[in-house]
Amino acid sequence: MKRCDHTHWLALCSSQGGEHCLVVSDRSQKIAGQIPNPDHQTPSLITLIGNVVKSTALRHVFGVRRIRRSAVKRGKGEIHLHVDPSTYFNERPILVAEGDLPSNTSAAANIPLDKCHEVTRRPIKRPNENFGPDRTAESLYFDLLFPFTDVYCFFCDDLGGLKQIARRLAAWLEGPSMVPPGSTHPRVVVVTEKIPPGAQSEDDARMTLLWLVRQETTKNLSERISGVDVIAPFPNGVISVDSHHRLLKERLMKASDTVRNDRAASRWLFSVTHFTAFLKHACEHFTDLIEPFDFIKASRVHYPVASDLSEHLSNFLKNITSSDKLINFAAPFIASSFLLDNYPPDAHRMSPILFRALPRSSTLLHAPSRSFTLFHALSPSFTLFHPLS
Amino acid sequence: MFPPSDVFEVLYQDAVSQLSEGMTGVGVNSDVVRSGWSGWSGFVGSLERHLGECFERLVKESVSASDVHRRNLRRFKDDWRYIISTSTCLCCLRRRPQYALACGHVVCENCVLVFGDCCQDDPWIFKVTQCFLCSATMPQVILVKVNPPTAGVGVLCIDGGGTRGVVPLMLLKRIQDRLGFSIPIQRLFKLAFGISSGKSFPCLRGDPDEFRGIDSVSLVRNWFLR
Numbered sequence: 001m002k003r004c005d006h007t008h009w010l011a012l013c014s015s016q017g018g019e020h021c022l023v024v025s026d027r028s029q030k031i032a033g034q035i036p037n038p039d040h041q042t043p044s045l046i047t048l049i050g051n052v053v054k055s056t057a058l059r060h061v062f063g064v065r066r067i068r069r070s071a072v073k074r075g076k077g078e079i080h081l082h083v084d085p086s087t088y089f090n091e092r093p094i095l096v097a098e099g100d101l102p103s104n105t106s107a108a109a110n111i112p113l114d115k116c117h118e119v120t121r122r123p124i125k126r127p128n129e130n131f132g133p134d135r136t137a138e139s140l141y142f143d144l145l146f147p148f149t150d151v152y153c154f155f156c157d158d159l160g161g162l163k164q165i166a167r168r169l170a171a172w173l174e175g176p177s178m179v180p181p182g183s184t185h186p187r188v189v190v191v192t193e194k195i196p197p198g199a200q201s202e203d204d205a206r207m208t209l210l211w212l213v214r215q216e217t218t219k220n221l222s223e224r225i226s227g228v229d230v231i232a233p234f235p236n237g238v239i240s241v242d243s244h245h246r247l248l249k250e251r252l253m254k255a256s257d258t259v260r261n262d263r264a265a266s267r268w269l270f271s272v273t274h275f276t277a278f279l280k281h282a283c284e285h286f287t288d289l290i291e292p293f294d295f296i297k298a299s300r301v302h303y304p305v306a307s308d309l310s311e312h313l314s315n316f317l318k319n320i321t322s323s324d325k326l327i328n329f330a331a332p333f334i335a336s337s338f339l340l341d342n343y344p345p346d347a348h349r350m351s352p353i354l355f356r357a358l359p360r361s362s363t364l365l366h367a368p369s370r371s372f373t374l375f376h377a378l379s380p381s382f383t384l385f386h387p388l389s
Numbered sequence: 390m391f392p393p394s395d396v397f398e399v400l401y402q403d404a405v406s407q408l409s410e411g412m413t414g415v416g417v418n419s420d421v422v423r424s425g426w427s428g429w430s431g432f433v434g435s436l437e438r439h440l441g442e443c444f445e446r447l448v449k450e451s452v453s454a455s456d457v458h459r460r461n462l463r464r465f466k467d468d469w470r471y472i473i474s475t476s477t478c479l480c481c482l483r484r485r486p487q488y489a490l491a492c493g494h495v496v497c498e499n500c501v502l503v504f505g506d507c508c509q510d511d512p513w514i515f516k517v518t519q520c521f522l523c524s525a526t527m528p529q530v531i532l533v534k535v536n537p538p539t540a541g542v543g544v545l546c547i548d549g550g551g552t553r554g555v556v557p558l559m560l561l562k563r564i565q566d567r568l569g570f571s572i573p574i575q576r577l578f579k580l581a582f583g584i585s586s587g588k589s590f591p592c593l594r595g596d597p598d599e600f601r602g603i604d605s606v607s608l609v610r611n612w613f614l615r
Contacts, residue, residue: 266392267390268391294399295391296391296399297399299391300400305400305404306483306484309404309482309483310405310407310408311477312477312478312482312483312484313482315474315477316477316479316482319471319472319474325468326432327431327432327435329465330432331432331435331439332439332442332443332461333461333465333482334436334439334482335436335437335439335440335443336439336443336457336458336461337458337481337483338396338397338400338401338440339443339444339454339457340455340457340458340481340503341481341483342396342454343454
């Protein structure tokens with residue numbers, strides 16, 4: 001079978017009945033399969049939003065080659081996913097999601113159906129009457145990708161200027177907050193060539209952008225993002241194209257570093273394996289629920305907390321006869337049982353949903369993760385065990 | 390790994406809150422109340438703090454959660470001598486218990502898998518030599534055979550025909566020879582169905598008593614018994 005070089009990842013479409021669908025390809029899983037050490041490498045996701053200038057930056061900044069497929073035209077609001085090829089073997093592979101932010105969406109998904117990749121179509125059942133086509137297209141970037149993105153990079157000259165970007169940000173702020181509890185917030189970077197390069201003009205443009213956002217909404221941008229930068233790379237001709245884009249890359253990576261450090265400090269930095277699995281769950285969550293995506297709940301989808309946990313705890317606590325025992329015996333032991341329940345070996349690098357079949361080595365059979373995925377709650381009956389004869 | 394405070398809040402706080410709805414009889418022993426119960430919030434705070442400490446140990450010592458829990462089981466072994474439950478596996482506080490040990494404690498299969506010793510000869514047989522809770526030595530080593538996770542329920546279904554059933558019979562024999570097991574191939578199936586001549590095979594090649602659940606939708610005579 002020919003190698004799949006399609007980069008389509010997410011898109012929206014409308015059925016004849018007006019129902020919106022999220023169309024997802026297996027692009028993220030394919031990329032994960034190409035990463036040499038997915039259980040240890042921890043990716044960073046940078047989301048580029050624009051069109052012509054964005055595409056140029058994609059090639060020069062992240063080394064993504066253009067796929068010459070004139071027969072496949074991009075649909076509006078499609079998001080493509082790439083890997084910076086120079087980072088495949090790095091501890092930190094750079095994933096790049098990119099697409100446009102159309103002003104009106106005909107919601108035409110154009111992910112080509114081909115035997116080389118898998119496409120899933122999920123109807124959007126989110127119960128929100130204001131969930132119109134424009135809101136849906138933005139929500140792919142700001143809701144679905146929010147927990148995973150380090151940096152949102154807007155190409156100002158593609159999107160109609162700072163005012164348009166401010167309107168989009170304000171519209172996002174006005175919508176329901178889908179910020180996952182405890183998550184780190186991404187940074188916003190706006191790239192423009194319409195202002196003179198230099199720290200002062202960049203800072204002035206940043207203040208202008210924030211002012212424009214405040215004109216559109218009373219909501220605070222800092223509730224959802226950790227910072228805003230405006231970057232004015234040196235115009236082409238002043239320095240070489242490569243230098244121009246190298247400077248841009250340095251600034252983007254610096255912004256990503258800041259967010260990544262926060263993720264590492266708060267233990268929200270995931271391996272490629274976990275990152276991909278959570279993305280898959282996030283896509284399912286996006287179509288069904290209006291509440292923020294919760295990584296912890298997603299990690300327990302296939303191994304939920306016992307529904308009768310309070311009954312079991314109560315059965316145990318009935319035997320505790322003093323407050324001293326309650327504090328010095330029951331509490332630490334219950335805490336230890338919670339630890340056993342939620343942290344199998346290599347948890348977070350190998351949480352229960354991502355558990356892969358391990359070889360039948362006796363040492364591995366002691367791993368609680370094996371038991372968590374393979375064994376279910378047993379019936380109340382018990383047997384007085386007789387040794388095997 | 391997810392921060393323990395977030396994990397507690399998302400996954401366990403609801404269950405613990407339900408305990409507080411009844412201070413006596415449901416959640417907490419009445420003796421505790423009489424002995425000067427300081428309040429539910431103190432208990433929950435202590436629980437969160439201990440979870441954080443366990444987590445720190447997990448990270449700093451690079452051990453597994455089962456190692457940390459095993460250590461806690463042994464730490465309280467004297468307390469476990471006086472606590473028995475047949476409704477809850479006291480080892481994990483998560484499942485119904487299944488295997489009763491000589492000391493009176495009853496544990497679940499999962500805890501046998503996690504805390505028992507794996508046999509060297511068979512990775513699906515686990516030995517229990519002492520109680521995980523009170524550390525009482527078992528008078529005899531207990532062996533627990535666990536069903537491998539990849540073992541499903543084998544169902545054999547043979548169609549009729551095939552020159553009076555000779556063809557499926559020979560195919561089964563070839564498969565049996567290729568597998569090279571010392572047991573008849575029927576032992577690999579829990580349930581068998583046969584149509585027409587196909588219904589005869591389970592009875593023909595093995596002990597029919599070993600084979601349960603044979604069903605036949607055919608009223609045709611068994612040609613092989615002629």
